[in-house]
Amino acid sequence: MPNQFEGQVAIVTGGGTGLGKAMALNLARNGAKVVIASRKLENLNPAKEEIAKVTKAEQVIACQTDVRDPEQVQNLINQTKEKFGRIDILINNAAGNFAVPSEKLTPNGWKAVVEIVLNGTWFCSSIAGQEMIKQGSGCILNIIATYAWTGAPGVVHSASAKAGVLAMTRTLAAEWGHYGIRVNAFAPGAMVTEAASKNLLFDTEKAQEQVRKKIPLGRVTSVEEMAELAAFLCSPKAAFITGDVMTADGGNWLGRGFMDLMEHASG
Numbered sequence: 001m002p003n004q005f006e007g008q009v010a011i012v013t014g015g016g017t018g019l020g021k022a023m024a025l026n027l028a029r030n031g032a033k034v035v036i037a038s039r040k041l042e043n044l045n046p047a048k049e050e051i052a053k054v055t056k057a058e059q060v061i062a063c064q065t066d067v068r069d070p071e072q073v074q075n076l077i078n079q080t081k082e083k084f085g086r087i088d089i090l091i092n093n094a095a096g097n098f099a100v101p102s103e104k105l106t107p108n109g110w111k112a113v114v115e116i117v118l119n120g121t122w123f124c125s126s127i128a129g130q131e132m133i134k135q136g137s138g139c140i141l142n143i144i145a146t147y148a149w150t151g152a153p154g155v156v157h158s159a160s161a162k163a164g165v166l167a168m169t170r171t172l173a174a175e176w177g178h179y180g181i182r183v184n185a186f187a188p189g190a191m192v193t194e195a196a197s198k199n200l201l202f203d204t205e206k207a208q209e210q211v212r213k214k215i216p217l218g219r220v221t222s223v224e225e226m227a228e229l230a231a232f233l234c235s236p237k238a239a240f241i242t243g244d245v246m247t248a249d250g251g252n253w254l255g256r257g258f259m260d261l262m263e264h265a266s267g
């Protein structure tokens, strides 16, 4: 719905690339003032220019932020307040991931992912939450993955961190509902973003084909398709949804049960 976010201010962490950029673009196109935040200006600056093309240049800012550092997160919140006066939507999308067998995961590898995903989501939520509590309204959307509840061999760090974020989502939803703050999680399905390819998640056509085969709907998704659903969860249409997780993965997490065995048996 055009202009449904008119007058609202949204922060998207990791908003310079992949899904984060698509969500920031979508919110801006529908009227929101947008703040994109991540570590690298080489990601943020081109994304800011792209977003400015679908809205007005003064409706978007980029704020260099490492979400692992609470002082930098406080700066992000201060900059947002100074420029736009309020914070209506926080999307915790920043993440890092790489595939590795658990027995080969180093302490630093574990920390790298858990600190971005779990600590970063907490720092952003708790600091932005202070402002939302003062306002008496707000919406926090945490981007997770279905392996937050299924687990996932090969990404124990990310699965553990996303599971923590899911628990945080439900906890804050219950605590902050009476302040008018909604907190939800969104678990997108397999998206062939540059990051997913680079981190050996679906780096080859063969790997992508294997992923597709396991998805009941038979396809992967796009960041644009996922951004529409994320926008719905942040919109007034979702005003009675809190503490929930929306999954959009083509049925992937349900698994194939006995299908492979039956197909094998029938040749």
Ligand code: NAP
Pocket (backbone or CB within 6 Å): 013, 014, 015, 016, 017, 018, 019, 020, 037, 038, 039, 040, 041, 043, 044, 065, 066, 067, 068, 092, 093, 094, 095, 096, 097, 116, 120, 143, 144, 145, 146, 187, 188, 189, 190, 191, 192, 193, 194, 195, 196
């Ligand atoms: P992506 O492009 O790598 O997005 C991650 C973003 O996080 C980047 O923009 C990165 O920017 C930012 N970031 C990393 N460390 C940060 C830090 N310390 N502080 C601030 N920002 C940081 O990956 P994506 O594929 O779009 O994934 C987006 C979200 O969807 C993630 O939460 C991911 O777990 C989730 N997801 C993805 C898939 C998939 O198939 N791709 C499936 C399920 C869930 P900088 O490098 O500039 O900091």
